[in-house]
Amino acid sequence: MAVYECNNTFRDFLRELPKCEHHLHLEGTLEPDLLYPLARRNNVKLPEQFPKTVEELENRYKQFKDLQDFLDFYYIGCEVLLQEEDFFDLAWAYFKRSRSQGLKHAEVFFDPQSHTSRGISIETVVKGFQRACIKAQQELQISSKLIMCLLRHLPVEDCKATLESARVLFETQQLHGLGLDSAEKPFPPELFTECYETARSYHPDIKLTAHAGEEGDASYVLKSLDLLKTSRIDHGVRSAEDPELMARLAREQIMCTICPLSSVKLQVVQDVRELPFAQFLDAGIPFSINSDDPAYFGGYILDNYVAVQTRFNWTLNVWKKVVQQSVNGSWCEEKRKKELLLELDAVMTKYEGILEK
Numbered sequence: 363m364a365v366y367e368c369n370n371t372f373r374d375f376l377r378e379l380p381k382c383e384h385h386l387h388l389e390g391t392l393e394p395d396l397l398y399p400l401a402r403r404n405n406v407k408l409p410e411q412f413p414k415t416v417e418e419l420e421n422r423y424k425q426f427k428d429l430q431d432f433l434d435f436y437y438i439g440c441e442v443l444l445q446e447e448d449f450f451d452l453a454w455a456y457f458k459r460s461r462s463q464g465l466k467h468a469e470v471f472f473d474p475q476s477h478t479s480r481g482i483s484i485e486t487v488v489k490g491f492q493r494a495c496i497k498a499q500q501e502l503q504i505s506s507k508l509i510m511c512l513l514r515h516l517p518v519e520d521c522k523a524t525l526e527s528a529r530v531l532f533e534t535q536q537l538h539g540l541g542l543d544s545a546e547k548p549f550p551p552e553l554f555t556e557c558y559e560t561a562r563s564y565h566p567d568i569k570l571t572a573h574a575g576e577e578g579d580a581s582y583v584l585k586s587l588d589l590l591k592t593s594r595i596d597h598g599v600r601s602a603e604d605p606e607l608m609a610r611l612a613r614e615q616i617m618c619t620i621c622p623l624s625s626v627k628l629q630v631v632q633d634v635r636e637l638p639f640a641q642f643l644d645a646g647i648p649f650s651i652n653s654d655d656p657a658y659f660g661g662y663i664l665d666n667y668v669a670v671q672t673r674f675n676w677t678l679n680v681w682k683k684v685v686q687q688s689v690n691g692s693w694c695e696e697k698r699k700k701e702l703l704l705e706l707d708a709v710m711t712k713y714e715g716i717l718e719k
Protein backbone atom coordinates (compact mmCIF):
# COMPACT_ATOMS: atom_id res chain seq x y z
CA MET A 363 0.00 0.00 0.00
CA ALA A 364 1.41 3.37 -1.00
CA VAL A 365 2.16 5.94 1.70
CA TYR A 366 0.21 9.19 1.47
CA GLU A 367 1.71 11.94 3.63
CA CYS A 368 2.08 15.67 3.18
CA ASN A 369 3.97 18.40 5.04
CA ASN A 370 2.77 19.23 8.54
CA THR A 371 1.59 22.78 7.88
CA PHE A 372 -0.37 21.74 4.83
CA ARG A 373 -1.87 18.91 6.85
CA ASP A 374 -2.95 21.45 9.51
CA PHE A 375 -4.57 23.53 6.77
CA LEU A 376 -6.42 20.47 5.43
CA ARG A 377 -7.46 19.49 8.95
CA GLU A 378 -8.89 22.93 9.69
CA LEU A 379 -10.91 23.11 6.47
CA PRO A 380 -14.62 22.71 7.34
CA LYS A 381 -15.20 19.33 5.80
CA CYS A 382 -18.46 17.76 4.67
CA GLU A 383 -18.70 14.03 4.17
CA HIS A 384 -21.30 12.74 1.70
CA HIS A 385 -20.21 9.15 1.28
CA LEU A 386 -19.80 7.27 4.53
CA HIS A 387 -21.33 3.91 5.45
CA LEU A 388 -21.87 3.84 9.20
CA GLU A 389 -21.39 0.06 9.15
CA GLY A 390 -18.08 0.73 7.40
CA THR A 391 -16.79 2.55 10.49
CA LEU A 392 -16.71 -0.65 12.54
CA GLU A 393 -13.08 -0.74 13.65
CA PRO A 394 -11.61 -4.16 14.48
CA ASP A 395 -11.11 -3.00 18.07
CA LEU A 396 -14.89 -2.48 18.39
CA LEU A 397 -15.89 -5.55 16.36
CA TYR A 398 -14.53 -8.15 18.80
CA PRO A 399 -15.89 -6.50 21.98
CA LEU A 400 -19.33 -6.20 20.35
CA ALA A 401 -19.20 -9.85 19.27
CA ARG A 402 -18.46 -10.79 22.90
CA ARG A 403 -21.07 -8.41 24.34
CA ASN A 404 -23.75 -9.89 22.07
CA ASN A 405 -22.60 -13.51 22.12
CA VAL A 406 -22.14 -13.52 18.37
CA LYS A 407 -20.08 -16.40 17.04
CA LEU A 408 -17.93 -15.26 14.13
CA PRO A 409 -17.36 -17.71 11.25
CA GLU A 410 -14.70 -20.37 11.88
CA GLN A 411 -12.30 -19.00 9.25
CA PHE A 412 -12.67 -15.34 10.39
CA PRO A 413 -9.44 -13.79 11.77
CA LYS A 414 -9.20 -14.29 15.52
CA THR A 415 -7.47 -11.09 16.65
CA VAL A 416 -7.54 -7.35 15.93
CA GLU A 417 -4.05 -7.60 14.49
CA GLU A 418 -4.93 -10.47 12.15
CA LEU A 419 -8.04 -8.68 10.99
CA GLU A 420 -6.15 -5.41 10.36
CA ASN A 421 -3.69 -7.40 8.31
CA ARG A 422 -6.46 -8.92 6.24
CA TYR A 423 -7.86 -5.43 5.59
CA LYS A 424 -4.55 -4.24 4.09
CA GLN A 425 -5.77 -5.16 0.61
CA PHE A 426 -8.99 -6.41 -0.92
CA LYS A 427 -9.13 -8.19 -4.27
CA ASP A 428 -12.21 -6.25 -5.32
CA LEU A 429 -15.51 -4.85 -4.04
CA GLN A 430 -16.97 -8.32 -3.33
CA ASP A 431 -13.92 -9.41 -1.32
CA PHE A 432 -14.45 -6.35 0.91
CA LEU A 433 -18.23 -6.80 1.12
CA ASP A 434 -17.78 -10.36 2.40
CA PHE A 435 -15.99 -8.92 5.46
CA TYR A 436 -18.31 -5.93 5.75
CA TYR A 437 -21.43 -8.12 6.04
CA ILE A 438 -19.81 -10.39 8.63
CA GLY A 439 -18.91 -7.24 10.60
CA CYS A 440 -22.58 -6.18 10.51
CA GLU A 441 -23.52 -9.35 12.38
CA VAL A 442 -22.07 -8.08 15.67
CA LEU A 443 -24.53 -5.16 15.69
CA LEU A 444 -27.73 -6.12 17.51
CA GLN A 445 -28.91 -3.63 20.09
CA GLU A 446 -29.81 0.06 19.77
CA GLU A 447 -26.77 0.74 21.94
CA ASP A 448 -24.46 -0.97 19.39
CA PHE A 449 -25.66 1.30 16.60
CA PHE A 450 -25.25 4.31 18.86
CA ASP A 451 -21.72 3.28 19.91
CA LEU A 452 -20.71 2.71 16.30
CA ALA A 453 -21.90 6.08 15.02
CA TRP A 454 -20.70 8.00 18.06
CA ALA A 455 -17.18 6.59 17.64
CA TYR A 456 -17.24 7.73 13.99
CA PHE A 457 -18.34 11.27 14.88
CA LYS A 458 -15.73 11.63 17.64
CA ARG A 459 -12.90 10.37 15.49
CA SER A 460 -13.92 12.47 12.48
CA ARG A 461 -14.31 15.62 14.57
CA SER A 462 -10.59 15.50 15.26
CA GLN A 463 -10.10 15.44 11.48
CA GLY A 464 -12.18 18.60 10.93
CA LEU A 465 -15.53 17.06 10.00
CA LYS A 466 -18.38 19.58 10.27
CA HIS A 467 -21.25 18.02 8.36
CA ALA A 468 -21.95 14.37 7.53
CA GLU A 469 -24.55 12.72 5.32
CA VAL A 470 -24.26 9.12 6.36
CA PHE A 471 -25.48 5.86 4.83
CA PHE A 472 -26.76 2.79 6.59
CA ASP A 473 -27.97 -0.58 5.27
CA PRO A 474 -31.13 -1.63 7.16
CA GLN A 475 -31.40 -4.93 5.26
CA SER A 476 -28.13 -6.19 6.69
CA HIS A 477 -29.80 -5.92 10.12
CA THR A 478 -33.49 -6.62 9.49
CA SER A 479 -32.44 -9.90 7.83
CA ARG A 480 -31.19 -10.91 11.31
CA GLY A 481 -34.48 -10.02 13.01
CA ILE A 482 -33.52 -6.51 14.16
CA SER A 483 -36.17 -3.85 13.57
CA ILE A 484 -35.37 -0.83 11.43
CA GLU A 485 -36.53 1.34 14.35
CA THR A 486 -33.80 -0.12 16.60
CA VAL A 487 -31.16 0.70 13.99
CA VAL A 488 -32.44 4.21 13.29
CA LYS A 489 -32.94 5.09 16.97
CA GLY A 490 -29.35 4.19 17.79
CA PHE A 491 -27.98 6.20 14.88
CA GLN A 492 -30.30 9.14 15.57
CA ARG A 493 -29.15 9.37 19.18
CA ALA A 494 -25.55 9.57 18.01
CA CYS A 495 -26.44 12.26 15.44
CA ILE A 496 -28.14 14.37 18.12
CA LYS A 497 -25.17 14.01 20.48
CA ALA A 498 -22.78 14.88 17.63
CA GLN A 499 -24.72 18.10 17.01
CA GLN A 500 -24.86 19.01 20.70
CA GLU A 501 -21.36 18.08 21.78
CA LEU A 502 -19.25 18.21 18.63
CA GLN A 503 -21.18 20.75 16.53
CA ILE A 504 -21.36 18.25 13.67
CA SER A 505 -24.58 18.44 11.67
CA SER A 506 -25.77 15.28 9.96
CA LYS A 507 -28.41 13.61 7.81
CA LEU A 508 -29.29 9.93 7.51
CA ILE A 509 -29.48 8.25 4.10
CA MET A 510 -30.99 4.78 3.92
CA CYS A 511 -29.44 2.48 1.32
CA LEU A 512 -30.96 -0.49 -0.46
CA LEU A 513 -28.75 -3.52 -0.97
CA ARG A 514 -28.74 -4.12 -4.70
CA HIS A 515 -27.69 -7.79 -4.47
CA LEU A 516 -30.93 -8.66 -2.66
CA PRO A 517 -34.22 -9.38 -4.43
CA VAL A 518 -36.05 -6.23 -5.52
CA GLU A 519 -39.11 -7.44 -3.57
CA ASP A 520 -37.01 -7.34 -0.40
CA CYS A 521 -35.93 -3.77 -1.23
CA LYS A 522 -39.56 -2.76 -1.79
CA ALA A 523 -40.57 -4.23 1.58
CA THR A 524 -37.70 -2.38 3.26
CA LEU A 525 -38.82 0.89 1.70
CA GLU A 526 -42.37 0.30 2.88
CA SER A 527 -41.11 -0.38 6.42
CA ALA A 528 -39.30 2.97 6.32
CA ARG A 529 -42.18 4.97 4.84
CA VAL A 530 -43.04 6.92 8.02
CA LEU A 531 -39.36 7.66 8.65
CA PHE A 532 -39.16 9.26 5.19
CA GLU A 533 -42.51 11.03 5.53
CA THR A 534 -41.36 12.62 8.77
CA GLN A 535 -37.92 13.39 7.30
CA GLN A 536 -36.14 11.37 9.94
CA LEU A 537 -34.55 9.81 6.89
CA HIS A 538 -33.36 12.43 4.46
CA GLY A 539 -32.40 10.41 1.42
CA LEU A 540 -32.25 7.10 -0.37
CA GLY A 541 -29.12 5.42 -1.73
CA LEU A 542 -28.18 2.16 -3.43
CA ASP A 543 -25.09 0.16 -2.53
CA SER A 544 -23.47 -3.29 -2.37
CA ALA A 545 -22.20 -5.23 -5.42
CA GLU A 546 -22.71 -2.99 -8.44
CA LYS A 547 -22.37 -5.76 -11.01
CA PRO A 548 -24.55 -7.56 -12.06
CA PHE A 549 -27.22 -5.44 -10.40
CA PRO A 550 -27.74 -2.42 -12.68
CA PRO A 551 -29.80 0.66 -11.76
CA GLU A 552 -32.83 -0.29 -13.88
CA LEU A 553 -33.73 -3.02 -11.37
CA PHE A 554 -34.56 -0.27 -8.86
CA THR A 555 -36.54 2.21 -10.96
CA GLU A 556 -39.78 1.42 -9.13
CA CYS A 557 -38.15 1.60 -5.70
CA TYR A 558 -36.92 5.13 -6.45
CA GLU A 559 -40.36 6.11 -7.77
CA THR A 560 -41.89 4.89 -4.53
CA ALA A 561 -39.35 6.82 -2.47
CA ARG A 562 -40.15 10.01 -4.40
CA SER A 563 -43.82 9.53 -3.55
CA TYR A 564 -42.97 9.50 0.19
CA HIS A 565 -41.79 13.09 0.40
CA PRO A 566 -41.29 15.88 -2.16
CA ASP A 567 -37.92 16.81 -0.66
CA ILE A 568 -36.45 13.35 -0.49
CA LYS A 569 -32.86 13.29 -1.77
CA LEU A 570 -31.74 10.54 -4.12
CA THR A 571 -28.33 9.12 -4.77
CA ALA A 572 -26.83 5.77 -5.91
CA HIS A 573 -23.46 4.08 -6.07
CA ALA A 574 -22.49 3.99 -9.74
CA GLY A 575 -19.34 4.00 -11.80
CA GLU A 576 -17.26 2.33 -9.08
CA GLU A 577 -16.99 -1.17 -10.57
CA GLY A 578 -19.80 -0.63 -13.08
CA ASP A 579 -18.98 1.39 -16.20
CA ALA A 580 -20.23 4.84 -17.20
CA SER A 581 -23.61 3.42 -18.33
CA TYR A 582 -24.41 2.74 -14.66
CA VAL A 583 -24.01 6.46 -13.96
CA LEU A 584 -26.14 7.43 -16.92
CA LYS A 585 -28.92 5.00 -15.95
CA SER A 586 -28.87 6.18 -12.34
CA LEU A 587 -29.53 9.71 -13.56
CA ASP A 588 -32.13 8.80 -16.18
CA LEU A 589 -34.05 6.02 -14.44
CA LEU A 590 -33.52 6.59 -10.72
CA LYS A 591 -33.44 10.38 -11.13
CA THR A 592 -30.65 10.80 -8.65
CA SER A 593 -29.20 14.26 -8.09
CA ARG A 594 -25.92 12.82 -6.84
CA ILE A 595 -23.67 9.90 -7.80
CA ASP A 596 -21.59 7.93 -5.29
CA HIS A 597 -18.10 7.36 -6.69
CA GLY A 598 -18.84 8.07 -10.37
CA VAL A 599 -15.16 7.89 -11.22
CA ARG A 600 -15.73 5.77 -14.33
CA SER A 601 -17.78 8.64 -15.80
CA ALA A 602 -14.44 9.88 -17.09
CA GLU A 603 -14.66 7.13 -19.74
CA ASP A 604 -17.59 8.90 -21.43
CA PRO A 605 -17.09 12.53 -22.61
CA GLU A 606 -20.81 13.09 -23.24
CA LEU A 607 -21.64 11.94 -19.73
CA MET A 608 -18.93 14.24 -18.32
CA ALA A 609 -20.53 17.19 -20.17
CA ARG A 610 -23.90 16.25 -18.70
CA LEU A 611 -22.58 15.95 -15.13
CA ALA A 612 -21.15 19.45 -15.52
CA ARG A 613 -24.29 20.89 -17.14
CA GLU A 614 -26.57 19.44 -14.46
CA GLN A 615 -24.07 20.04 -11.66
CA ILE A 616 -24.30 16.44 -10.43
CA MET A 617 -22.10 15.99 -7.38
CA CYS A 618 -19.89 12.89 -7.44
CA THR A 619 -18.84 11.66 -4.01
CA ILE A 620 -15.32 10.34 -4.60
CA CYS A 621 -13.56 8.08 -2.09
CA PRO A 622 -9.82 8.03 -2.87
CA LEU A 623 -8.49 5.46 -0.37
CA SER A 624 -11.48 3.20 -0.98
CA SER A 625 -10.86 3.17 -4.74
CA VAL A 626 -7.26 2.13 -4.15
CA LYS A 627 -8.10 -0.56 -1.56
CA LEU A 628 -10.77 -2.03 -3.84
CA GLN A 629 -8.40 -1.91 -6.81
CA VAL A 630 -10.64 0.37 -8.87
CA VAL A 631 -7.32 2.21 -9.40
CA GLN A 632 -3.81 1.27 -8.33
CA ASP A 633 -2.94 4.72 -6.94
CA VAL A 634 -4.82 7.90 -5.98
CA ARG A 635 -3.00 9.71 -8.81
CA GLU A 636 -5.09 7.72 -11.33
CA LEU A 637 -8.38 9.19 -10.10
CA PRO A 638 -9.95 11.67 -12.55
CA PHE A 639 -9.81 14.76 -10.29
CA ALA A 640 -8.14 16.88 -12.97
CA GLN A 641 -10.79 15.93 -15.54
CA PHE A 642 -13.59 16.73 -13.06
CA LEU A 643 -12.05 20.09 -12.17
CA ASP A 644 -11.46 20.99 -15.84
CA ALA A 645 -14.98 19.99 -16.80
CA GLY A 646 -16.56 21.85 -13.85
CA ILE A 647 -18.13 18.72 -12.32
CA PRO A 648 -18.67 19.15 -8.58
CA PHE A 649 -17.21 16.44 -6.37
CA SER A 650 -16.50 15.82 -2.72
CA ILE A 651 -13.76 13.77 -1.04
CA ASN A 652 -14.96 11.07 1.33
CA SER A 653 -13.92 8.05 3.36
CA ASP A 654 -16.58 5.43 2.37
CA ASP A 655 -15.73 2.65 4.86
CA PRO A 656 -12.84 4.09 6.86
CA ALA A 657 -12.39 1.15 9.25
CA TYR A 658 -11.77 -1.11 6.26
CA PHE A 659 -9.87 1.24 3.96
CA GLY A 660 -7.40 2.73 6.42
CA GLY A 661 -8.38 6.36 6.54
CA TYR A 662 -10.98 8.86 7.71
CA ILE A 663 -11.88 12.07 5.91
CA LEU A 664 -8.66 14.00 6.54
CA ASP A 665 -6.57 10.99 5.51
CA ASN A 666 -8.39 11.07 2.18
CA TYR A 667 -7.77 14.83 1.77
CA VAL A 668 -4.09 14.23 2.55
CA ALA A 669 -3.87 11.37 0.04
CA VAL A 670 -5.22 13.66 -2.68
CA GLN A 671 -2.79 16.44 -1.77
CA THR A 672 0.23 14.11 -1.89
CA ARG A 673 -0.62 13.15 -5.44
CA PHE A 674 -2.11 16.36 -6.90
CA ASN A 675 -0.30 19.06 -4.95
CA TRP A 676 -3.23 21.46 -5.22
CA THR A 677 -2.90 25.13 -4.38
CA LEU A 678 -4.86 26.73 -1.55
CA ASN A 679 -7.26 28.14 -4.11
CA VAL A 680 -8.06 24.74 -5.56
CA TRP A 681 -8.79 23.46 -2.06
CA LYS A 682 -11.00 26.48 -1.46
CA LYS A 683 -13.02 25.59 -4.56
CA VAL A 684 -13.22 21.91 -3.59
CA VAL A 685 -14.50 22.75 -0.10
CA GLN A 686 -16.93 25.35 -1.47
CA GLN A 687 -18.45 22.83 -3.83
CA SER A 688 -18.62 20.23 -1.09
CA VAL A 689 -20.51 22.67 1.16
CA ASN A 690 -22.77 23.90 -1.63
CA GLY A 691 -23.55 20.34 -2.74
CA SER A 692 -24.56 19.30 0.78
CA TRP A 693 -28.15 18.44 1.60
CA CYS A 694 -28.24 20.73 4.62
CA GLU A 695 -30.07 23.96 5.36
CA GLU A 696 -28.88 27.17 3.66
CA LYS A 697 -28.08 28.68 7.06
CA ARG A 698 -25.68 25.81 7.81
CA LYS A 699 -24.01 26.23 4.42
CA LYS A 700 -23.44 29.92 5.15
CA GLU A 701 -21.84 29.10 8.51
CA LEU A 702 -19.50 26.59 6.87
CA LEU A 703 -18.55 29.00 4.08
CA LEU A 704 -17.71 31.66 6.69
CA GLU A 705 -15.52 29.11 8.50
CA LEU A 706 -13.82 28.36 5.20
CA ASP A 707 -13.06 32.05 4.67
CA ALA A 708 -11.46 32.26 8.11
CA VAL A 709 -9.25 29.23 7.45
CA MET A 710 -8.23 30.60 4.04
CA THR A 711 -7.28 33.96 5.56
CA LYS A 712 -5.21 32.26 8.24
CA TYR A 713 -3.31 29.98 5.88
CA GLU A 714 -2.86 32.42 2.98
CA GLY A 715 -0.46 34.17 5.31
CA ILE A 716 1.42 30.95 6.06
CA LEU A 717 1.32 28.86 2.89
CA GLU A 718 1.75 30.28 -0.56
CA LYS A 719 -1.37 30.44 -2.73
Ligand SMILES: Nc1ncnc2[nH]cnc12
Pocket residue numbers: 387390429436543544545546573576624654655
Ligand atom coordinates in the same frame (compact mmCIF):
# COMPACT_ATOMS: atom_id res chain seq x y z
N1 LIG B 1 -17.84 1.16 -1.51
C1 LIG B 1 -18.99 0.49 -1.49
N2 LIG B 1 -19.57 0.15 -2.63
C2 LIG B 1 -20.72 -0.52 -2.63
N3 LIG B 1 -21.35 -0.90 -1.54
C3 LIG B 1 -20.81 -0.59 -0.35
N4 LIG B 1 -21.21 -0.83 0.90
C4 LIG B 1 -20.32 -0.30 1.72
N5 LIG B 1 -19.32 0.26 1.03
C5 LIG B 1 -19.62 0.11 -0.27
Ligand SMILES: [Zn+2]
Pocket residue numbers: 385387543573596654
Ligand atom coordinates in the same frame (compact mmCIF):
# COMPACT_ATOMS: atom_id res chain seq x y z
ZN1 LIG C 1 -19.81 3.47 -0.66
